[in-house]
Amino acid sequence: MKKILFPTDFSDTANNALVYALRMAENQNATLFVLHAYEMPVISATANPVMVQDVYKTIELSNFENFKDQVPQIRDIAKKHNLDHVPMHFILEEGFLNTILKKRVKEEKIDLVVMGTNGNSGLDKKLLGSNTANAISSLDIPVLSIPHDAIFDGVDSIAFSTLFKTQDKAILDKLIPIAKGFGATVKCVHVSTTKNKIDPAVVKSWEENYKGEPVKFFVVESNDIEKAIFDFLDEENIDLLVSITRSRNFFEKLFTSSMTKKLSYHNYVPVLAFHEE
Structure with a gap:
């Protein structure tokens, strides 16, 4: 197990799961790939093409700026738990999360996916419930799901x-x-x-x-x-x-x-x- 993929929306649920992802990467001497996926809104076909292009550019820029701001915070979490030695690669990509997961798993030859689940907001809207079951069944590799209330205190x-x-x-x-x-x-x-x-x-x-x-x-x-x-x-x-x-x-x-x-x-x-x- 050399490559672990961790999708995040930077929520508390995701940040909690990040600790597990880092611990698993440390355990396996693996590299952690941190993925943030975002979706473009559907805009009416009758809308002004120039306006549509401007909206998409604004959304892309906003997501990029947010991603750039969040990366140091992820590194801070790793450092707080003495896990800053774990190698990390960061990926920002537009599209449906499950589609991107399957694409990245194949392209990067990922061995394990780690994701946070909750049930109220944020990442769980994409991953909890039937979507979590879909992710587990649609990916050919193991999936580790971390509930919001899980607190890493070793694995005995x-x-x-x-x-x-x-x-x-x-x-x-x-x-x-x-x-x-x-x-x-x-x-x-x-x-x-x-x-x-x-x-x-x-x-x-x-x-x-x-x-x-x-x-x-x-x-x-x-x-x-x-x-x-x-x-x-x-x-x-x-x-x-x-x-x-x-x-x-x-x-x-x-x-x-x-x-x-x-x-x-x-x-x-x-x-x-x-x-x-």
């Missing part, structure tokens, strides 16, 4: 939701170096339902395979998978939830207000979403 416990599939090992293998960088333990959790029981021999096999690594395994009995996962976050003091996007259903529920209200501790637990390999 990482929860990894697994079905004990062979493909899950590839994700776990990527998590272990990240966990070691933070001095954290990966807690693999599987929710065993009445209809889908896990063979204890499979769990034993995984335990043997990862013997000596900072990995623990938990099997939780429940027919309410989402609630069981979030109860686990609470009980195990999880700092980061890692899950695999086998389907959009879980993440659509995760980023809807009803689920967020029901599972209040999601408000401070970041979610790292990987695609099934």
Whole structure:
């Protein structure tokens, strides 16, 4: 993991997520690409062409001046958290955020996207809710979403939701170096339902395979998978939830207000979403 992309609108939510992005970049010895995207307004086709051109130039200049003013503040945040040694590149681009994300991920060969989410204003209007789920599903790389109320205080416990599939090992293998960088333990959790029981021999096999690594395994009995996962976050003091996007259903529920209200501790637990390999 050498390149991390961080979209920002310079809001408090984004600035909070910036700390996580910087920490992850430090953990992986990666470069952080800071992206600010802005959209041009739609102006009536009957408007005077000269006036339209002037409006667009004014908006572009305004965004450039704002971006130029914000860069030192981002560097100040990095310095405040002793992260000013992390290399950063700054990008200002006009267009729809999700379109630009996909373009930049491809052009810059980005390994991870980190973004802030809230639900009230600013960046969350582009990223929270279905748009966050869309970003997770449309990008081929992992996406780390940081809730507004998350406060970085180290990463000691990482929860990894697994079905004990062979493909899950590839994700776990990527998590272990990240966990070691933070001095954290990966807690693999599987929710065993009445209809889908896990063979204890499979769990034993995984335990043997990862013997000596900072990995623990938990099997939780429940027919309410989402609630069981979030109860686990609470009980195990999880700092980061890692899950695999086998389907959009879980993440659509995760980023809807009803689920967020029901599972209040999601408000401070970041979610790292990987695609099934």
